[in-house]
Amino acid sequence: MINNPVPLLHDYLINSAHQNGAKVALVCDGHRVTYDQLEAWSNAVAHHLVEAGVERGDRVMIFADNTVDAAVSFWAVLKANAIVCLINPLTKPDKLGYLLNDCQPTALITQTRLYATFREPARHCPSLRRVIVSGPLDDADLNALLHAVRWNTVTANEHDAAPARRCIDIDLAAIVYTSGSTGEPKGVMLTHRNMMTACSSVSSYLDVRDDEVILNALPLAFDYGLYQMIMAVRAGARLVLERSFAFPAETLRRVAEERVTGFPGVPTMFSTLLQLESLKSYDLSSIRYVTSTGAALPVRHLEQLRHTFPGARIYSMYGLTECKRCTYLPPEDLDRKPSSVGIAIPNTEMWIVDERDQRVGAGIAGQLVIRGATVMKGYWRKPEATAKKLKPGPLPGEQVLYTGDYCQMDADGYLYFVSRSDEVIKSRGEKVAPKEVESALLDIPGIREAAVVGVPDDLLGHAIKAFVVVDQVRPIDAKQIQRECHKRLESFMVPKYVVIVPELARTDTGKINKRELITG
Incomplete structure (x- = not known):
């Protein structure tokens, strides 16, 4: 155990539970959770993670909606001396697969509602030693996953304290993924400090x-x-x-x-x-x-x-x-x-x-x-x-x-x-990389070329606008394109406007001229 008088991030929970454990800490989905309960459940999950092989510096991914279990899991991962990585539940299977392979988590905590999304990516992630699933799930679906266990099984074991502390405040506490101008998600590394x-x-x-x-x-x-x-x-x-x-x-x-x-x-x-x-x-x-x-x-x-x-x-x-x-x-x-x-x-x-x-x-x-x-x-x-x-x-x-x-x-x-300085678009408070949307558009049969820009919008901040060149042999209209985008992208990335054009404006060097697309 490390002699560490300097507090870490999860000490916020430990201290609040110690000072006023009976107080309601969380209200969610009709549940009222006290600080004592939040502390006890996170201790149970933390011990389970350690017993499953999660070590200091390992990553644990949480792929879930805003739920009590997701909140508990955040504190549990920190108590297990691991690095927490929260993933938007709107994420599609292909992108989740990329994030799993990039992050290489030792454990995944998720929920039944997202089973169709995480099942295949999780099965093809060799770093995973444990998958914890909350919500009702039949035995066949649970057994189809590797190293899987139910949430209720994990939280059934009570522990009075968190696992032994092995981190100091310059250790990583979280990796938060954000889209960059290339469209490839980047994991922002954040320490406890x-x-x-x-x-x-x-x-x-x-x-x-x-x-x-x-x-x-x-x-x-x-x-x-x-x-x-x-x-x-x-x-x-x-x-x-x-x-x-x-x-x-x-x-x-x-x-x-x-x-x-x-x-x-x-x-x-x-x-x-x-x-x-x-x-x-x-x-x-x-x-x-x-x-x-x-x-x-x-x-x-x-x-x-x-x-x-x-x-x-x-x-x-x-x-x-x-x-x-x-x-x-x-x-x-x-x-x-x-x-x-x-x-x-x-x-x-x-x-x-x-x-x-x-x-x-x-x-x-x-x-x-x-x-x-x-x-x-x-x-x-x-x-x-x-x-x-x-x-x-x-x-x-x-x-x-x-x-x-x-x-x-x-x-x-x-x-x-x-x-x-880059092309990242802020829409609905989310960062959207045009290249990621363009890649999804080009994956749709009937689209030959695509360019995506952000345009001012009173409601969204900026709205996603797509200019596409379609294949005359396999014609596709704007509404069909938006429907196909919904299958491939998170909702906030789906273009609000789709404009079908005969060709995309280009610069003298042959690059797509997005400025002309916006002003033209």
Whole structure:
């Protein structure tokens, strides 16, 4: 056992359970889970993982909806001295197979509902020593998997404490996958120190308290959603975990019933919410703060949010997975700087550089650089991509994050987002790599060429627009193309617009000219 007086990420749960174990920690799917229960169940799963051969530094993948079991599993993996990797339940089999082979997890924790998606990828992942499945599953389907066991079997064994601690705070706690400009997912490596620093920083400016009731309708696989749970557990608060925001009226009813105080969301969610005719019929007076990230909120939406939640502080924020959060706009600055994404979060520094890596002054656009303990360790198994993002900082021996985002600052030090240096599109708060969508389009019989761009959209932030050249011998229309995309892609990646064109505009060098496609 390591003599480690410095806390690790899962100590948030251990401490909250010790201080107030009978308090409700989690509300989900009609279940009310106390801190004692969350602690006990995560201990049981952690011990099972260790007994199944999971060792320090091994990866454990969680492929599940927002459920009690998924929340328990997150803390269990950390207690097993392993690295947690949460995967969006919308992920398709081919992509899941890629992620399994890239991450090489020792264990997979998943659920029956996703059986058709994970069955074949899991069977062809040689690193797996254990597959834990929650939900009803008949013996034949369970036996069709290698090293599989039911969730109820795992949690039946009680343990008073977590397995022996073998990690220190610079060890990896999580790998969070994000799509890059190439369309190939990249695993952002985050240490315990990274995640604890980010959590304490964001919690400090939001003033998250132990009497907080935080609503989370965002996927736990989305780092913004994951940190809602981490912040709640750190404070000893209550998390109301929703499967999704698919039924906004139900979510608002939960806000009223649970007297929710913290409401995080993305522009898509707020746009949908503000259009509800029944919005005024719900008691939302308990909301103390509202946060938004993923894309800039239109000024009119900010005003509508302030009207809808008159007693709440509205926080507009900006960040990226590689450092969790870059900036926040203090609510008192909304009126004087409504289009700004704010100032650096506590314990973080930022500056802007030009193409020669020289710092620039106010009003000049350049690449944003972030310095602080929130900056990732690198990309999993991608040293070349890591070297492009992490570069030597101003002090000897340190590395800082070159975000790839172009921004500018005003004379007061407030940041304004300009554009991304790559083609990644932010839609519905999710990152979408055009190449991944283009590859799916080209897989559809009848499509010869495809180009994907993002176009401004009041509801989505940016909408996915596809230009395709179809084979005249095997004609296919726009609606058919969208249906085929739904079979191949997560829902947020499916093009909202499909335009069939005779040919794609190209540059003099023969490359597809996406700028002309957008403007033409």
